[in-house]
Amino acid sequence: MTPSIPMTSDEINQFFLILQNLNPHPKGELNYCDPFTLLVAVVLSAQATDKSVNKVTPALFQIADTPEKMVTAGEEKVKDCIKSIGFYNTKSRNIIALSAKLIDQYAGKVPNHLEDLITLPGVGRKTANVILNTVFDKPTIAVDTHVFRVSNRTGLAQGGTPDQVEKELLKRIPQPFLSHAHHWLILHGRYICKARNPQCKVCPVSRFCHYVNKK
Known part of the structure; x- marks a missing residue:
């Protein structure tokens, strides 16, 4: 190549x-309405197509479109919403954990620094860079x-x-x-x-x- x-x-x-x-x-082709929902969508898109993620996020975001609502919904409800995409068990755990960390350490807001983003469960360098570029307009x-x-x-x-x-x-x-x-x-x-x-x-x-x- x-x-x-x-x-x-x-x-x-x-x-x-x-x-x-x-x-x-x-x-990008992922559907979202704010930094948090984009973060969740990008985490879900790991080893899955944007199209498949866009099929599950409407139901998920209807019940939980903030970190607080996501933690309240709990892992089982998240899992039920996203079970058609790959690695849904791990992704459910990560989404609940990153939501809790956003609440505990970042006042429920998505941070705008790479070093902070990559500490969130399920968020690697690629996901962090998507957020920084798309949400915060960083190069x-x-x-x-x-x-x-x-x-x-x-x-x-x-x-x-x-x-x-x-x-x-x-x-x-x-x-x-x-x-x-x-x-x-x-x-x-x-x-x-x-x-x-x-x-x-x-x-x-x-x-x-x-x-x-x-x-």
Whole structure:
């Protein structure tokens, strides 16, 4: 998957200019109404599709859309709402635990610092970066499977781990694009630069991509 030649600075700039022109205000596809409900939705989305999460969150948020209501609802009610998605037992426990911690340590509010977010049960660096970027408009990059694949495949940023790719992306992406780069790369990977069958013939940024198996 790793290309032999990294993209140049000019190619990266053109790459993101095109994505920006096509979608000036990209958004994630999880449904939420505030920082807490987004946090819960992102925790639920681990090893699950956004579509499957969006099917279960309306019922969940109807009974519990704040940390206080979530703790009151309890693990069994949460589990019943989300049982159609993977790892629902663990995710139920984490949601109750992170809600309790938000109440105890953050006055029921979602914190806006990476160091605080990653102490919450079920919240890793990727989830924290999604929250920081989407809610607090911080120039972070959440490296999921789509971002990892697109970055390595195109030559945008190479690395063997998500953390390595994140560091490279933050160094290589021009500052004006950082606020939205996370969403552009996810959407590009989800719909164009797919894992098994990348749509190179219709890819709007193909000419800047160094994918060795481009068709």
